[in-house]
Amino acid sequence: MPSGTGPVLEVEDLQVDLRTPRGTAHVVNGLSYTVGHGETVAVVGESGSGKSVSVLALLGLLPARVATVTGRALLHGEDLLTMSPERLRQVRGPGAGMVFQDPMTSLNPVLTVGRQLVEGIRAHGEVSKADARRRAVELLGEVGLPDPGRAVDRYPHELSGGMRQRVMIAIALSNSPGLLIADEATTALDVTVQAQIIDLVEKLQAERGTGVVWITHDLGVVAGIADRVLVMYGGRCVEDGTVDDVLERPVHPYTRGLLGALPDLAAPAGPDGVVPDLATVPGVPPAPTDLPPGCVFWPRCPVRSDPRCETEQPPLVQVGGGPGALPHRAATWCEDRTPGAASAVDRTFGAASPGEGGS
Numbered sequence: 161m162p163s164g165t166g167p168v169l170e171v172e173d174l175q176v177d178l179r180t181p182r183g184t185a186h187v188v189n190g191l192s193y194t195v196g197h198g199e200t201v202a203v204v205g206e207s208g209s210g211k212s213v214s215v216l217a218l219l220g221l222l223p224a225r226v227a228t229v230t231g232r233a234l235l236h237g238e239d240l241l242t243m244s245p246e247r248l249r250q251v252r253g254p255g256a257g258m259v260f261q262d263p264m265t266s267l268n269p270v271l272t273v274g275r276q277l278v279e280g281i282r283a284h285g286e287v288s289k290a291d292a293r294r295r296a297v298e299l300l301g302e303v304g305l306p307d308p309g310r311a312v313d314r315y316p317h318e319l320s321g322g323m324r325q326r327v328m329i330a331i332a333l334s335n336s337p338g339l340l341i342a343d344e345a346t347t348a349l350d351v352t353v354q355a356q357i358i359d360l361v362e363k364l365q366a367e368r369g370t371g372v373v374w375i376t377h378d379l380g381v382v383a384g385i386a387d388r389v390l391v392m393y394g395g396r397c398v399e400d401g402t403v404d405d406v407l408e409r410p411v412h413p414y415t416r417g418l419l420g421a422l423p424d425l426a427a428p429a430g431p432d433g434v435v436p437d438l439a440t441v442p443g444v445p446p447a448p449t450d451l452p453p454g455c456v457f458w459p460r461c462p463v464r465s466d467p468r469c470e471t472e473q474p475p476l477v478q479v480g481g482g483p484g485a486l487p488h489r490a491a492t493w494c495e496d497r498t499p500g501a502a503s504a505v506d507r508t509f510g511a512a513s514p515g516e517g518g519s
């Protein structure tokens with residue numbers, strides 16, 4: 161897999177439709193983003209916004225009889241969406257590693273974790289069984305598994321949820337991938353192990369230029385690891401930009417709602433040491449089988465006033481980021497785009513107040 165300093169991943173107009181008993185679910189609707197060499201893009205958005213489906217689609221992991229995927233997804237210039245199944249198998253591992261949101265459905269229950277790691281390592285390189293096993297034990301230690309020499313011979317069901325999550329991370333890192341996709345990878349882990357894993361990923365990025373897509377609900381993780389943030393709502397990107405732009409100067413009413421109930425981002429974690437998750441915006445997200453005709457956030461938007469809101473999808477336009485800086489984009493006709501202005505969004509969701517976080 162070629163590397164270099166160009167973009168690692170370029171996703172263009174990704175659309176995913178799923179056939180369901182209730183009709184076609186439009187789960188991902190024209191998603192475009194780029195992950196640069198050594199860059200980390202955090203993907204945030206509430207449950208059901210299409211985060212997992214969008215990354216499963218990239219690696220051809222959605223069942224073909226259910227899913228229709230269109231668009232382009234260039235990994236180092238090579239389109240993942242049109243490559244042959246054989247090429248895709250070669251690419252998964254050294255080209256793109258993935259940590260799945262649910263480790264139990266992605267680990268093979270009848271093979272020991274060591275065997276799964278060894279097979280993954282040997283599938284993509286000339287490595288002896290003994291060397292691969294040594295590397296497997298080393299990796300399990302690096303992801304913080306206690307007693308890795310014994311854990312290597314355990315079956316997935318013999319491990320706790322957090323341990324299985326760490327095994328998944330070890331498998332994803334085992335081939336030093338050029339692209340790492342981490343879907344809620346550290347959610348069940350305590351902060352010390354989480355920090356250890358983030359260090360490992362950053363080391364890989366420094367050595368290999370790995371581009372990372374990190375899906376999370378945890379604002380502490382976003383602030384700690386991301387270079388850029390992409391906010392998803394209803395299968396669309398409603399806002400993206402540098403971590404500073406999005407977290408400190410959010411423009412889209414949905415992003416501002418997510419962040420509005422959080423303590424000052426510059427402040428340390430709360431008295432119990434816990435950084436709250438992204439907050440929940442009042443109301444419920446639209447069903448992907450029944451998306452509104454206009455702005456996808458319209459039914460919940462506290463500042464909708466433009467007549468187009470109800471009938472037209474606002475385009476994603478640049479709202480900040482100066483010349484030479486990365487663009488800050490948002491899809492809204494919200495009347496008040498002035499960064500930091502006390503807008504109707506603040507009045508509706510309430511000003512930031514410590515301790516109001518939730519998920």
Ligand SMILES: Nc1ncnc2c1ncn2[C@@H]1O[C@H](COP(=O)(O)OP(=O)(O)OP(=O)(O)O)[C@@H](O)[C@H]1O
Nearest residue numbers: 178180185187206207208209210211212213214448
């Ligand atoms: N196999 C499937 N068949 C039908 N619908 C599905 C399937 N998988 C996901 N969906 C639907 O697609 C939408 C997006 O799901 P997805 O799992 O991508 O959400 P998410 O943003 O990852 O949420 P979470 O934060 O809870 O992980 C949801 O409405 C979900 O019900």
Ligand code: SF4
Nearest residue numbers: 455461469492493494
């Ligand atoms: S386009 Fe209209 S409905 Fe949509 S977020 Fe902006 S103001 Fe709200």
Ligand SMILES: [Mg+2]
Nearest residue numbers: 211212213261
């Ligand atoms: Mg998910």
